[in-house]
Amino acid sequence: MLFNSRKTRMIGASDALRGRGSPAFAVPETHAVLGTRIQPPFPEGTESAILGLGCFWGAERLFWNLEGVYTTAVGYAGGFTPHPTYEEVCSGATGHAEAVLIVYDPARVSYAELLKVFYEEHDPTQGMRQGNDVGTQYRSAIYYTSDEQKAVAEEVTSAYEDALRAKGLDPVTTEISAAGPFYYAEDYHQQYLHKVPNGYCGLKGTGVACAIPRAG
Numbered sequence: 328m329l330f331n332s333r334k335t336r337m338i339g340a341s342d343a344l345r346g347r348g349s350p351a352f353a354v355p356e357t358h359a360v361l362g363t364r365i366q367p368p369f370p371e372g373t374e375s376a377i378l379g380l381g382c383f384w385g386a387e388r389l390f391w392n393l394e395g396v397y398t399t400a401v402g403y404a405g406g407f408t409p410h411p412t413y414e415e416v417c418s419g420a421t422g423h424a425e426a427v428l429i430v431y432d433p434a435r436v437s438y439a440e441l442l443k444v445f446y447e448e449h450d451p452t453q454g455m456r457q458g459n460d461v462g463t464q465y466r467s468a469i470y471y472t473s474d475e476q477k478a479v480a481e482e483v484t485s486a487y488e489d490a491l492r493a494k495g496l497d498p499v500t501t502e503i504s505a506a507g508p509f510y511y512a513e514d515y516h517q518q519y520l521h522k523v524p525n526g527y528c529g530l531k532g533t534g535v536a537c538a539i540p541r542a543g
Contacts, residue, residue, distance in 0.1 A: 334419030335455040337463050343407035344420045350410050354511040358398050359518040360391055365400040366511070369430050373397050376431065376441050376476070377404050377506050379424035379468035380449035381457025384519040385528030389448050390429045391518070395436030400428045401519075402511040404470050405502065410510055416464050424468045424502075428509055438476055439539040442469070442483045446537040449530050451487075452497040458529045467499075470506035477503070479540070487537045494535055 358365050369375075380386045383401040391399045403416050406423030416423045429441060449457060451467040469484070471477040480503050488499045511517075520526050 346409035363398040376429040377470040379426040383425040385530040467501040
């Protein structure tokens with residue numbers, strides 16, 4: 328990804344780029360690894376999670392390898408500008424975070440189990456950055472799609488923050504917000520580390536385990 332400094336202060340809606348009424352590029356329909364759809368409709372009974380944990384290249388790979396995940400895609404969430412491009416998101420002028428859409432079967436993998444991977448595989452204490460990736464687009468974020476997801480996210484986050492503090496580490500800075508529109512990223516970003524196996528992945532966890540509620 329990009330290593331030079333980016334904005335580390337969130338903009339407001341009134342200052343965001345205006346965007347556009349439709350995507351500026353074509354998005355593939357099929358997952359390059361799983362062979363499943365990455366755009367709706369998705370199979371009946373599946374649910375969706377939207378998570379931001381820094382560079383979305385490595386983040387997506389974490390989840391497409393999980394049992395019970397139907398499909399994944401990368402895109403932009405939590406911002407203001409409709410249908411942004413990667414360059415616009417990188418400018419810090421859209422308010423979006425790089426995010427992963429995870430469509431999963433809750434009978435095979437719970438939302439809490441997804442959050443366990445989320446918390447253990449990145450550092451949620453860094454604010455507007457992940458390692459060398461600096462800027463609002465790299466913030467840690469959970470965008471819940473239901474009241475149930477919100478409750479689980481808050482419970483898991485609280486427990487993980489306690490675990491971090493017990494190790495003398497900083498508190499969680501993860502944004503927990505209701506999911507708004509998820510805008511798919513450009514084709515070349517989708518399943519990037521499958522297409523470029525030795526490509527950049529800057530994810531690094533804290534080394535602290537994340538406990539999850541038994542009921543998931």
